[in-house]
């Protein structure tokens with residue numbers, strides 16, 4: 412084994428021959444870009460803010476300005492962030508694997524900014540808005556600097572196009588993610604606490620369908636005990652090491 416993080420030989424072999432790979436990412440993959448996670452003690456967003464006050468439709472109806480400004484603050488953090496070596500390693504993986512699907516719970520758009528193409532956004536996108544009344548995505552807004560802005564079609568309030576607590580995930584995206592999970596030979600769960608369903612069910616679906624399930628996370632999660640491989644390290648370290656050891660010619664070292 413070479414590289415700064417040793418990858419098990421059996422996993423290297425499995426990946427070299429794999430035709431179908433699916434990856435689920437969570438907030439942890441963007442942590443090294445400076446985007447806060449949700450559940451990490453001290454630094455996680457939910458240690459500092461209450462989901463009840465900010466991330467649900469009722470909260471938005473009660474105080475739309477507060478919720479909109481909180482999302483505008485998160486947009487600002489992401490605008491200043493850059494994709495990190497973990498995101499970049501997944502771009503290389505997409506180029507190496509015949510059928511590759513990247514499923515993300517993140518709303519930060521950093522996978523696409525890194526250059527990934529096959530991205531399924533389970534929880535929406537921070538940089539898209541939708542009309543609260545019509546429940547349809549909206550391009551642009553009424554240009555009178557109101558906060559929140561108004562729908563250019565019906566004049567109703569715009570809200571971030573993200574999935575809030577108590578809301579359904581976009582059905583077509585979730586279906587595609589389930590298909591990718593159940594058809595994958597290798598399934599990665601990276602930088603997610605594996606606590607939020609239905610996303611947390613995807614690695615379990617992959618496992619039940621016979622996939623090799625690989626977790627990458629510095630901390631153990633409920634998935635660790637059942638995963639085929641649990642690689643305890645930061646995504647920005649483990650993923651480039653994995654790429655280097657599986658596809659030596661693409662080595663960033």
Ligand code: OAD
Nearest residue numbers: 437438439442448449450516602603604607628630645646
């Ligand atoms: P969490 O904040 O629950 O979990 C982040 C995970 O990333 C933790 O398990 C950390 O140990 C791990 N982590 C931290 N730094 C890491 C690094 N450098 N490399 C790899 N892993 C690292 O975030 P999610 O699991 O993404 O939903 O949370 C799932 C959903 O809960 C989010 O999409 C959001 C939230 O409520 C909605 O907003 C709908």
